[in-house]
Amino acid sequence: MNQLTEATIACPYCGESIDVLLDPSDVDQQYIEDCQVCCKPINFLVFENMDEELTVTVTSDEEGF
DSSP, X not given: OOSOEEEEEEXXXXXXXXXXXXXXXXXXXXXEEEOTTTOOEXXXXXXXXXXXXXXXXXXXXXXXX
C-alpha cells in the first residue's frame, strides 16, 4: 500500500466534516493539522486496521491521545 487514502473526519471543535488524505508513511505517527473551517489544531493518529486499510483518529488539544 503506497497510495494516499481519502477519509472524512469530524472536527473535534466545530463538528464540521472535513475530507483529509492519509499517507501510508504516516502509520503509527501523530501529527497536527489545523481545521479547514475553524482553524483550531486537530491531533491526528493514523493507523492500519485488521483489513490493512488506513484509519485515522482525531482529537482536540484538550483530549490528547
